[in-house]
Amino acid sequence: VYWQQLKLWLKSEKLPRIEELLQIAGAQSISLADAGCVQLLESAPGQTPLWPKMILTAIFPCDADLKTLVPLITKTLQPDASISTTRLEEENWTSAWCKKSTTVRHFGKRLAISTLDAPLEESGTVTVKMNPGLAFGTGEHPTTGLCLEWLDQNLPAGARVLDYGCGSGILAIAALRLGARFAWAVDIEKQAVNATKNNAAINTVS
Incomplete structure (x- = not known):
């Protein structure tokens, strides 16, 4: 086709x-x-x-x-x-994205979003590994990128974050990795909820 x-x-x-x-x-x-x-x-x-x-x-x-x-x-x-x-x-965009096994994108001074098999970043970098599945949120879209940059530069330690329409969970997970105390990820799509749970487990946050 x-x-x-x-x-x-x-x-x-x-x-x-x-x-x-x-x-x-x-x-x-x-x-x-x-x-x-x-x-x-x-x-x-x-x-x-x-x-x-x-x-x-x-x-x-x-x-x-x-x-x-x-x-x-x-x-x-x-x-x-x-x-x-x-x-x-x-083309299956999910499979195509996952094949970019060395992709790393940087946001702000500390935050890096990477695919699962990308090499480890330097010490001091906060890395979030993502497998979006069928959900929106890889860091490539400009709006997501701007949100990630804002979190990197402005998130207070111990903050509480609501990621409403979380997609892959990228913003909630990034917030937790950057020092937020709590993050709630909400979505009406079952695929998004499953992707968020999977990515949270990958990044050892909950």
């Missing part, structure tokens, strides 16, 4: 027609990114500002007919059409 990715560069005024063509062709997802250096600040209620020039990425099932779609898009975008297609093999 594989997916097809279509990527193109376009001006904002062309977007409605392009989105219509993509949806008719069976696009499963459509994402937009800035193609220049234009910063969009928070908009007023009811407004959806767009970058003047954008990179659009669409994902299609393997049986979607992109050979028919691409000429239609090219005609719509003329004279400056720039389109590429890529075959994406389906």
